[in-house]
Amino acid sequence: MPKWPDLSLWADGIKQGDRAYLGRAISLIESSLPKDQEIAELLFEKLGQVKKPSFRIGITGVPGAGKSSFIEQMGLFITQNLQQKIAVLAIDPSSPISGGSILGDKTRMNDLARDPLAFIRPSPSRGSLGGVAQRTTETIRLCELAGYDYIFIETVGIGQSEAVVKKLSDLLILLLITGAGDQLQGIKRGIMELADLILINKADGENLLAAKRAVSETAQAVRLLSESESGWNCKVTHCSSMNPRDMERVWMMIKDYFQFILSDGWLQKNRIHQSHYWLHTHLEERLKKDLVGWLKTKTNVNAFIDTESEILEPFVLSRKLYNEYKKDSSE
Numbered sequence: 001m002p003k004w005p006d007l008s009l010w011a012d013g014i015k016q017g018d019r020a021y022l023g024r025a026i027s028l029i030e031s032s033l034p035k036d037q038e039i040a041e042l043l044f045e046k047l048g049q050v051k052k053p054s055f056r057i058g059i060t061g062v063p064g065a066g067k068s069s070f071i072e073q074m075g076l077f078i079t080q081n082l083q084q085k086i087a088v089l090a091i092d093p094s095s096p097i098s099g100g101s102i103l104g105d106k107t108r109m110n111d112l113a114r115d116p117l118a119f120i121r122p123s124p125s126r127g128s129l130g131g132v133a134q135r136t137t138e139t140i141r142l143c144e145l146a147g148y149d150y151i152f153i154e155t156v157g158i159g160q161s162e163a164v165v166k167k168l169s170d171l172l173i174l175l176l177i178t179g180a181g182d183q184l185q186g187i188k189r190g191i192m193e194l195a196d197l198i199l200i201n202k203a204d205g206e207n208l209l210a211a212k213r214a215v216s217e218t219a220q221a222v223r224l225l226s227e228s229e230s231g232w233n234c235k236v237t238h239c240s241s242m243n244p245r246d247m248e249r250v251w252m253m254i255k256d257y258f259q260f261i262l263s264d265g266w267l268q269k270n271r272i273h274q275s276h277y278w279l280h281t282h283l284e285e286r287l288k289k290d291l292v293g294w295l296k297t298k299t300n301v302n303a304f305i306d307t308e309s310e311i312l313e314p315f316v317l318s319r320k321l322y323n324e325y326k327k328d329s330s331e
């Protein structure tokens with residue numbers, strides 16, 4: 001990466017939809033080097049506001065539920081039938097080392113990756129869930145500035161990332177498969193409350209009947225849940241990524257949902273809520289970094305702990321240290 005890139009060139013490239021510039025800008029965002037962060041901030045200033053409306057779709061479900069396959073087929077449906085652009089991102093809270101399986105061996109989204117209207121970005125490979133998700137908010141914005149109409153965000157791993165992806169998306173789709181085991185029931189309930197659309201997936205071949213049965217059971221369970229903030233009633237249907245007709249049918253449901261949240265103003269309202277949430281998260285992160293950095297410079301902290309005759313309550317000790325930190329920062 002050049003020391004100080006020509007940001008006007010980068011900004012123009014991104015706005016013209018140049019995927020190479022987009023990729024480079026995302027790497028900049030994901031970098032934890034202070035210098036890169038500074039450049040990224042300047043780049044955002046140059047880029048200005050997103051002009052084109054976009055839709056953000058989170059996809060969650062147990063490992064192997066068929067998320068990547070669904071995104072690929074739905075993505076191809078959108079690019080081929082609607083000639084609109086789609087970007088695919090991933091959130092991976094679970095494996096900072098291996099990264100997500102969005103580009104795993106099983107499903108590389110080969111066909112979609114070759115589509116000039118699609119952009120696929122593997123999951124960020126580093127950091128905490130909060131940190132990764134924060135970068136994802138900026139990555140989404142970059143994709144929108146580059147003119148992508150639909151942004152798909154695939155979660156990798158289950159149990160931690162759904163609440164975060166909910167905060168990143170306008171629509172959350174949950175993929176379930178029949179016979180996935182009862183141990184998931186507890187988790188499922190919590191996630192079902194967040195979902196706007198539930199797909200009983202892999203509804204093909206011998207599995208079709210069982211999937212259709214699961215649709216009515218799940219629809220009953222959903223009716224018992226409390227009403228969503230948007231006022232939308234979660235819909236349940238069966239789906240197979242191997243069946244192009246299912247893509248069309250599910251697409252119509254996605255469209256209905258967006259029409260609903262656009263007409264009652266929820267899309268905008270929710271995005272404002274989400275921005276507030278991420279603003280707070282960014283501020284907390286900055287403060288935390290600052291405080292942790294300060295603590296590292298305080299070689300006497302351990303001595304401070306050791307010299308106390310009694311072990312101090314962490315609560316009390318943290319207050320003492322925090323006061324000292326505030327005193328140091330105001331000097």
Ligand SMILES: Nc1nc2c(ncn2[C@@H]2O[C@H](COP(=O)(O)OP(=O)(O)OP(=O)(O)O)[C@@H](O)[C@H]2O)c(=O)[nH]1
Nearest residue numbers: 063064065066067068069101106107202240241242
């Ligand atoms: N029969 C059938 N198989 C499917 C369908 N969708 C996906 N699969 C298969 O299920 C396996 C997992 O699919 P993926 O799309 O990788 O699932 P995923 O949820 O993205 O998996 P992870 O990212 O590893 O959590 C692959 O072998 C797919 O070929 C479907 O609609 N029907």
Ligand SMILES: [Mg+2]
Nearest residue numbers: 067068101102
């Ligand atoms: Mg996947």
